[in-house]
Ligand SMILES: N=CN[C@@H](CCC(=O)O)C(=O)O
């Protein structure tokens with residue numbers, strides 16, 4: 001058979017070919033194929049199997065993986081991709097121990113990025129989003145979720161979503177958009193957060209009609225939105241046909257994890273301080289826990305999500321960078337894989353499920369992303385690593401050697417000699 005690309009001499013191949021979301025102890029069961037090859041045609045995987053059968057395929061181009069690790073492209077299920085400005089001056093406040101929610105209360109934090117995002121032009125936001133997407137691609141990510149939430153007014157929220165939609169058209173990576181208009185209470189609504197939520201809910205029809213977002217998200221947190229407000233808002237979103245997500249139990253234990261399960265959210269995100277009851281409910285539900293340990297690290301906290309308890313009780317877990325300009329400023333999901341190993345005590349096998357098949361399910365892409373299988377898009381990474389355990393082990397650097405998106409090589413590691 002004539003194909004476009006043949007990847008040969010794969011040392012270890014992780015196909016992640018499982019019917020997800022993968023839950024509980026099943027996350028630790030990682031089939032590994034040694035000495036494998038993959039054939040790609042018209043952007044799709046047409047075959048994968050033992051390297052000694054690769055001779056059945058002719059290819060326009062052969063890539064010798066040189067015994068390296070090969071996996072599906074990483075899926076990044078939680079980012080705040082589109083924003084103006086940056087917040088490096090907040091680092092000093094963090095060093096002085098000023099809590100994240102106090103910075104927000106004083107009009108900084110998210111509200112500082114809201115000001116910059118309102119000021120930025122559409123073109124400036126697009127250019128910046130494309131830059132960050134390039135960096136994600138270089139780190140092996142091939143599908144990304146992107147939230148709005150730095151407008152907190154109709155016009156700027158729509159601007160962010162439209163930027164994400166255009167970035168999806170312009171950039172090789174696939175972007176899945178989430179409307180996070182309920183990210184903070186803007187000035188002018190402090191005394192009346194309900195009317196702010198009503199204002200944001202007025203956008204649901206337009207967002208749906210223009211296909212600007214698939215999901216609606218809310219920040220359920222002290223000083224932001226209560227569980228009761230979140231419930232009402234998310235149920236309205238569901239009525240309009242959106243999938244829902246929650247920034248839940250990030251800092252204070254309000255019961256956001258329980259709410260995520262109650263409203264049938266596709267994912268509960270953060271869950272750093274989830275209660276035992278929340279963990280139990282999560283484990284016996286279809287809601288995926290998207291854990292963001294980079295945020296806990298970056299905010300200098302030590303309350304990492306109870307990932308072990310969640311997995312041991314049977315939950316499906318994904319992990320993410322939470323890329324944003326305040327609480328987790330990195331596009332490097334590999335770094336988060338290391339933090340997940342060190343702080344969440346997840347095994348390498350669990351971590352690979354959390355950045356592929358489960359992450360894809362957390363953003364409604366379980367049928368198309370996060371897996372190497374016949375007829376799937378050829379989203380593939382060749383890693384400068386001899387085995388799957390190596391990526392979380394060797395931390396803080398980029399191990400991606402070659403990244404393919406829809407069968408095109410979009411990144412190859414350069415050399416300095
Ligand atoms: N916690 C709420 N939202 C983001 C942070 C946004 C920001 O600080 O700009 C998060 O997921 O961590």
Ligand SMILES: [Zn+2]
Nearest residue numbers: 078080247322
């Ligand atoms: Zn977030």
